[in-house]
Amino acid sequence: MSSNKLYIRITRFITLGAIAFTIVSSLIYFFYAKSIEQKVTHKTLTQLFSTVEGSAEIAAYLDNEELALEVVESLQKNDMIVGSTIVSLTGMVVSTEASLTRFEKTQNFPLYDPFTPSDQVGEIYLEPNLSLMNQRVRHAALEQALVLMIQTLVIAILVLILVRSALTHPIQSIAASLHRIIPGDDNHLECPKGHENDEIGSLVVDINKLLESTRSTIKQERLLRNRIENLEKHFRLIFERSSAGIFLLDDHLRLTSVNQAFMKIAGIAMEERRYNKQNLFLPELFHDPKVVKNLLQDVLENGRQTACDLRLATFRNGEDRWLHCLFSTVKNDNGETLIEGLVVDVTERTFQMERILFESEHDPLTRLFNRRAGEQLLSIMLMDVKKNNNQLVLLLIDLDGFKQINDRYGHEAGDKVLVEVANRMQATMRKEDVLIRFGGDEFIIAFIPKIENTDEVDFVVNKLLAQFAGEIIVNNDTVITIGASVGIALFPQDGEDIETLIASADTAMYQAKNNGKNCAAYLASSS
Numbered sequence: 001m002s003s004n005k006l007y008i009r010i011t012r013f014i015t016l017g018a019i020a021f022t023i024v025s026s027l028i029y030f031f032y033a034k035s036i037e038q039k040v041t042h043k044t045l046t047q048l049f050s051t052v053e054g055s056a057e058i059a060a061y062l063d064n065e066e067l068a069l070e071v072v073e074s075l076q077k078n079d080m081i082v083g084s085t086i087v088s089l090t091g092m093v094v095s096t097e098a099s100l101t102r103f104e105k106t107q108n109f110p111l112y113d114p115f116t117p118s119d120q121v122g123e124i125y126l127e128p129n130l131s132l133m134n135q136r137v138r139h140a141a142l143e144q145a146l147v148l149m150i151q152t153l154v155i156a157i158l159v160l161i162l163v164r165s166a167l168t169h170p171i172q173s174i175a176a177s178l179h180r181i182i183p184g185d186d187n188h189l190e191c192p193k194g195h196e197n198d199e200i201g202s203l204v205v206d207i208n209k210l211l212e213s214t215r216s217t218i219k220q221e222r223l224l225r226n227r228i229e230n231l232e233k234h235f236r237l238i239f240e241r242s243s244a245g246i247f248l249l250d251d252h253l254r255l256t257s258v259n260q261a262f263m264k265i266a267g268i269a270m271e272e273r274r275y276n277k278q279n280l281f282l283p284e285l286f287h288d289p290k291v292v293k294n295l296l297q298d299v300l301e302n303g304r305q306t307a308c309d310l311r312l313a314t315f316r317n318g319e320d321r322w323l324h325c326l327f328s329t330v331k332n333d334n335g336e337t338l339i340e341g342l343v344v345d346v347t348e349r350t351f352q353m354e355r356i357l358f359e360s361e362h363d364p365l366t367r368l369f370n371r372r373a374g375e376q377l378l379s380i381m382l383m384d385v386k387k388n389n390n391q392l393v394l395l396l397i398d399l400d401g402f403k404q405i406n407d408r409y410g411h412e413a414g415d416k417v418l419v420e421v422a423n424r425m426q427a428t429m430r431k432e433d434v435l436i437r438f439g440g441d442e443f444i445i446a447f448i449p450k451i452e453n454t455d456e457v458d459f460v461v462n463k464l465l466a467q468f469a470g471e472i473i474v475n476n477d478t479v480i481t482i483g484a485s486v487g488i489a490l491f492p493q494d495g496e497d498i499e500t501l502i503a504s505a506d507t508a509m510y511q512a513k514n515n516g517k518n519c520a521a522y523l524a525s526s527s
Helices: 006-062 065-076 130-180 199-241 260-266 289-302 347-361 371-388 402-409 411-427 454-469 498-514
Strands: 081-088 093-095 107-112 120-128 245-249 255-258 306-311 322-331 337-345 392-400 434-437 442-447 472-474 478-480 483-491 520-522
Touching: 006 065, 006 081, 006 107, 006 120, 006 130, 065 081, 065 093, 130 199, 245 260, 260 337, 289 306, 289 322, 289 337, 347 371, 371 392, 371 434, 371 442, 371 498, 392 411, 392 454, 392 498, 402 411, 402 478, 411 434, 411 442, 411 454, 411 472, 411 478, 454 483, 454 520, 483 498, 498 520
Parallel strands: 483 520
Antiparallel strands: 081 093, 081 120, 107 120, 245 255, 245 337, 306 322, 322 337, 392 442, 392 483, 434 442, 472 478
């Protein structure tokens, strides 16, 4: 609205201020003029008294009413006096018709004896024309106010013209030019003529600097936006096309985002009816959910990166699958902590490593522990025995007549005999017992008896020897029988370490062979 324009508001403000100043000035001037008029009136009355002083004194001295009346009537003719009264000390009172009986607003002058000036003979009272005096004062004040109002009006018009031409119009011109400029364009403002060196010129310079800074910022933002869009495309491509499974978990360990590779690796796509990939509690995917849950909660609480191999739950065909998982924490835009995960299917590698480890620890023919892995297991077993103060039984088994089987039937038949013997010995063992192929036709069995006496040992040995009594068929129709000599060593009686116990069992085994083979013998000192 035009009434809200700057030059109108400034003019209105100045005008109101000038009017207020005029009113105050007029009031001050009124009281000042009244004071001056009162002084002038007093002076005039004094001058009038001086013109009639002699006649008034004679009239009062002689109590001459005619002379006194002549004096007061002559005074009445002056506009400044509305009434006068002469009073003698002897009681004469002569006044005009307009004179007041009370002398509250009059001025009095003493009358003295014409012959003896020190003796007072009466007084003369003069009543000033107050209405005339006030009229003069008001007239003068109104003239002053009128002059000030005219000055105020002239000043307001001049201010209106000056502000509009020197301030409002240039600012409107700058604003209109600024509205035509599109952010990021190379346009700039032109300074209004005549304002190159004043504040408006400085304003234009500052606005042009701001426009230049804005253009630079917009260009940088465009470049940054393009780079971010390219990065988003690349990351989206990596996320969607990656061969590794990628996912995000919320703080409740539920999936919030997954790529196709993760669905394929984890088997979610094959189990859509059972699992909702957008609301899946991740630990449920794995063989041991409790372990995985504790692992992920530790990642959330401590914020450290964790890598491990985890076994998937069996989803289809009963096959075992292993994933190498990398977990770490990230913050989203809301400041919430999430877990990002990267998984790679390492099933083949894991099985290969298991095969390599198995082959490195087991005999390729009998699939029993080989000598190196067996000695390590025996050392661990002995440490546990010492810790729990138990007894350890070590049996060294050597097949009787095995060399003749190889020489007569060949090594293939000998291998079949070794495999069958290994299977039969495994059938006599408990899960926690250790069976080792120690040499060509030598085996070691170690176990912890429940009762520390030879009865349980003898029972196990007799059961073992019974396994050798059965016939072994090789080459489809060839029947072979074989025996075994067993040496028995006990911990701690026959040795404090594995090497000593094996040596003691070996000595006992030769004692069994000397006793006629296909039997068992304790170490001579232990029997």
